[in-house]
Amino acid sequence: MMEAAATNSPIVTAYRQKTAGSNKLAARAREVLPSGIVHDARRLDPYEIYVTHAFGSRKWDVDGNEYLDYYGGHGALLLGHSHPVVVEAVTRQLECGTHYAACHELEIEWGELIKSMVPCAERVRFTSSGTEANLMAFRLARAYTGKSKLVRFGGHFHGWQDHAAFGYDSHFDGSPSPGVLKEIADNVLLASADDVEATSKLLEERDDIGAVILEPTGASFGLQPIAPTLLETLRSITFKRGIVLIFDEVVTGFRVAPGGAQSYYGVTPDIATFAKVVAGGLPGAAVTGKKALLDLLDFDVAAAKGFEKISHHGTFNANPASAAAGVAALTFIRDNGACETASRQAAKLRGLLNQIFSELGVPWAAYGLHSAVYVYTNPDGDALDPRTFDALKYPVARLRGMKKGELVRKLRLALLINGVDVSSKPGGLTSCAHTDADIEQTAEAFRRALKMLRDEGELKQAAA
Numbered sequence: 398m399m400e401a402a403a404t405n406s407p408i409v410t411a412y413r414q415k416t417a418g419s420n421k422l423a424a425r426a427r428e429v430l431p432s433g434i435v436h437d438a439r440r441l442d443p444y445e446i447y448v449t450h451a452f453g454s455r456k457w458d459v460d461g462n463e464y465l466d467y468y469g470g471h472g473a474l475l476l477g478h479s480h481p482v483v484v485e486a487v488t489r490q491l492e493c494g495t496h497y498a499a500c501h502e503l504e505i506e507w508g509e510l511i512k513s514m515v516p517c518a519e520r521v522r523f524t525s526s527g528t529e530a531n532l533m534a535f536r537l538a539r540a541y542t543g544k545s546k547l548v549r550f551g552g553h554f555h556g557w558q559d560h561a562a563f564g565y566d567s568h569f570d571g572s573p574s575p576g577v578l579k580e581i582a583d584n585v586l587l588a589s590a591d592d593v594e595a596t597s598k599l600l601e602e603r604d605d606i607g608a609v610i611l612e613p614t615g616a617s618f619g620l621q622p623i624a625p626t627l628l629e630t631l632r633s634i635t636f637k638r639g640i641v642l643i644f645d646e647v648v649t650g651f652r653v654a655p656g657g658a659q660s661y662y663g664v665t666p667d668i669a670t671f672a673k674v675v676a677g678g679l680p681g682a683a684v685t686g687k688k689a690l691l692d693l694l695d696f697d698v699a700a701a702k703g704f705e706k707i708s709h710h711g712t713f714n715a716n717p718a719s720a721a722a723g724v725a726a727l728t729f730i731r732d733n734g735a736c737e738t739a740s741r742q743a744a745k746l747r748g749l750l751n752q753i754f755s756e757l758g759v760p761w762a763a764y765g766l767h768s769a770v771y772v773y774t775n776p777d778g779d780a781l782d783p784r785t786f787d788a789l790k791y792p793v794a795r796l797r798g799m800k801k802g803e804l805v806r807k808l809r810l811a812l813l814i815n816g817v818d819v820s821s822k823p824g825g826l827t828s829c830a831h832t833d834a835d836i837e838q839t840a841e842a843f844r845r846a847l848k849m850l851r852d853e854g855e856l857k858q859a860a861a
């Protein structure tokens with residue numbers, strides 16, 4: 398059975414009452430899709446909402462309910478849903494064809510835009526997903542350095558391929574998750590982003606490390622923030638030791654700033670991977686980096702220098718529809734301050750939520766960087782002041798452990814009842830389509846959701 402707890406919960410009952418159409422579709426889905434879903438992060442007990450359409454900051458479900466959306470296409474929608482410049486570009490392209498199995502000008506334009514915006518992007522290779530882009534980044538680094546070991550940080554997510562499929566929300570000891578070869582896991586060294594000293598020592602002492610990869614704002618876009626010095630420390634050691642530094646900018650790219658986290662923080666990696674925003678809401682991703690590294694994909698350089706190139710295919714790499722969306726979105730982001738707008742709205746929401754937590758005596762804190770809003774739900778009910786909450790000082794296990802709890806499940810359901818969709822982290826991302834009125838409406842929805850949780854006995858009081 399899908400539902401974990403019996404439904405004597407008024408929140409679950411109210412959710413079911415509002416979403417009968419979704420319930421029906423979920424039952425049908427479970428007969429064909431494992432767990433009835435297509436992405437693990439979408440699992441929600443008793444069932445997810447089924448959406449029919451979306452525009453700007455909002456989406457609507459099959460029962461006609463309207464939601465302010467903070468899931469944001471898993472981070473892809475910095476411009477919000479169905480942004481007119483993207484819709485226009487993609488519609489125009491669809492009429493001209495979606496796949497030529499041939500070169501087209503948009504792929505050059507898309508690559509040129511990325512090259513002009515992203516500091517490390519001397520060359521660009523397109524893939525279809527962030528998972529693939531990271532896989533290619535690892536391969537490039539290994540082929541370039543001739544070294545087998547890859548250093549990753551516990552909690553940082555880099556897609557679901559074998560090198561990254563453990564150590565982000567389980568298997569923190571580096572053991573392989575089901576289906577992953579031990580031999581692959583043995584070549585991945587999991588470091589702790591909290592322990593800069595131990596990480597530095599690892600990189601200084603071992604001679605078999607080809608690459609280090611991290612999310613440059615910390616795991617899950619700052620859900621677990623990193624010490625501000627970590628990026629520079631890693632840059633300087635990897636430079637000295639000839640290790641390839643990879644920034645996974647799948648979320649941060651074109652969201653933190655038009656040039657990604659690397660331009661915002663002023664630290665340029667050797668390789669950066671992008672997905673989500675880079676393709677304007679359609680499938681698409683890119684590996685970017687130093688020419689010397691991307692040259693490993695180049696037929697002519699390989700022939701001239703006498704090495705075997707890395708082979709790379711991918712039916713939908715830079716397909717015309719994704720390229721059209723990517724060009725439209727990146728041009729808009731470059732010219733219209735979209736990153737700043739989204740970040741400003743997130744800061745506003747964090748501030749309003751903290752005000753509400755204080756007013757209601759709920760010992761929670763809204764925190765986050767840039768366009769992220771996370772809610773620390775304080776599972777142990779410790780005393781905390783949301784105005785001075787510093788996630789860096791909190792145990793990582795607590796920050797990332799929240800999403801598994803019953804409280805967060807009910808918070809999500811209570812927010813959906815009140816017209817707001819957030820992820821199970823719990824939290825969400827703003828877009829530049831979120832208006833001041835949206836942010837205020839969201840804060841009020843939180844107020845109502847908290848009341849529902851309190852009435853149901855789910856809220857711990859702050860410790861005295």
Ligand SMILES: Cc1ncc(COP(=O)(O)O)c(C=O)c1O
Nearest residue numbers: 526527528554555556647648672
């Ligand atoms: C930081 C990060 N890297 C990589 C990925 C994988 O990207 P994709 O889902 O496009 O394969 C994700 C996806 O959420 C991500 O958040």
